[in-house]
Amino acid sequence: MPHPSPRHEIAHLGHVELFTPEPEKSLDFFVRVLGLTENGTDGDSVYLRTWDDYEHHSLKLTASTTSGVGRTALRASSEEALNRRVAALEERGLGIGWVDGDEGIGPTYLFRDPDGHELEIYWETERYVPPADLRPALKNQAQAYPGRGVGVRRLDHVNYLAAEAATNGGFICDALGGRVTEQIMLDTGVIAGQWTHFAQKSYDLVYTNDRTGSHGRLHHIAFATDTREDILRAADIALDNGVHIETGPHKHAIQQTFFLYLYEPGGNRIELCNPTGRLIFAPDWQPITWTEAERAKGQAWGLKTIESFHTHGTPPLAS
Template identity: 70%
Template sequence: MAPPLGDIAHVGHAQLFTPELDASVAFCTDFLGLTVNGQQGDSVFLRTFDDYEHHSLVLTARDRPGLGRTALRTSSEEALHRRVAAVEATGATGTWVEDEPGLGRLYVTTDPDGHEHALYWESEHYVAPTELRPALKNQPQAKPDRGVGVRRLDHVNFLAADVLANAEFQEQVLGARPTEQIRLDSGRIAARWLTFTDKSYDVVYTSDWTGSSGRLHHIAFATDTREDILRAADLAIDTGVFIETGPHKHAIQQTFFLYVYEPGGNRIELCNPLTRLVLAPDWPLITWTEAERAKGQAWGLKTIESFHTHGTPPIV
């Protein structure tokens, strides 16, 4: 039986490893418009202006880029313990830690592919200092006066050796709903999009063509408008940020997108999915065929080859 819808409230934050910590921090603050909200050792904590929690992103110095924790906030203390019990009922294990500012205990476990997930409930609501205090009391922080000014961390796209096994972990253990997928002519599921909320997706699994496990395809930040994506493209070429593909519109999920690389080598998507919600409790899983995907994106742009080959950490 699928777990209760709503035990996972939302994606809380993501952690990226980077061999270029200072440059990655500068990219996040100067280009994305995030705010630094603390540092512990080799980790820097940053936040988007519309996040109510302490941080939206953790950048941690490592020799190679890649994804660390994906943190998921539960809807209650009881929901947290239900999900922990569900994880352990599969035979998997986890560890309780309390090592991030603004948060209580986190239960750290992994999906079948080895991506680290941290489940938690206790979280302090952010209180902006005087210089960042917004004019509107229902907004956590004033909008940034630099960079793109992204609103929130939107989703995480994991590369996986076995998409279906990992998607079923999200569905059967954590309570996500699948919304769209790609099925190849062989019958294998090459990608699946899942949601914990009324957004059309919060996490994605994409087939890793190298057969590797535990790698990252990208993390994505949402903007207010499509025009912000166009402005981001102009800012990118003005400041030397590498554009991989876009601006354009995906066929799957209809997200308006721009893909760039941050200095550490991780792929970052700027996206505008804000107009599309999945409100139907009985939403049917939309399946795209191999032939349909060969047509490219929504307006005919062919999927760039590096989309299938670039992931972090790189294959050596």
């Protein structure tokens, strides 16, 4: 019997853990400024959710001595798919083992990518049941729109910094059934960045080369807004709340995303994005490769890419 293809055995990005040395200020940012909703605590961690994610939480915010990314959780498409992906991870020697899942999540398998970032994969999940004051009028919506701050709709993607983007992107494709949708190739032939996806959304996990050659760092996590106009309003909300705007609103050439980049109080870069409905339906999609000269032109439109976008990552490196 032929071995089933790994394609589509990961259903979607589930949630991500973010470390912050400013837990109270970071919590205020995500709840009051971005509009997420608290949904429980666990020790030094707070669970937060966007209004259109169907699971228990979208973000796990954890107090720490420094900033950076913790575990990224991926939901498998079935229990059988979970077991097959676990076997593939163990074959590659990157598995850590089974752990108790976070609140709302069943048995979870913990592993690392080649760069050292921690990820986990699970199948069993608890669908969110909103309290009376958050119950939506429409039964096909996870919770009522909060009408607070930016009001981000869902967790969209994670962009890691890595010593070698291509090694990690290849791992996502080979072990987890992802697919590269777009990439950057330097004149030397080095792949400087890869955008990978699991389903129709054009990207879920991104790897870009860390200029310092370091391992395990974060470039940004991203939340999708309901409309492109929400990005413009988010810039005003950030201004009113003293939130550092790094760059934007502009439009990326890669993936055509309309974006705004902010720093949350713990120092992590947060992207607010509107992917403009771009979906990948072609079963035989071939990666779009951008050259060094094409990338030197900057964004699709808007200001040129600023230097901090290439140098800032978390956790910060010791000077």
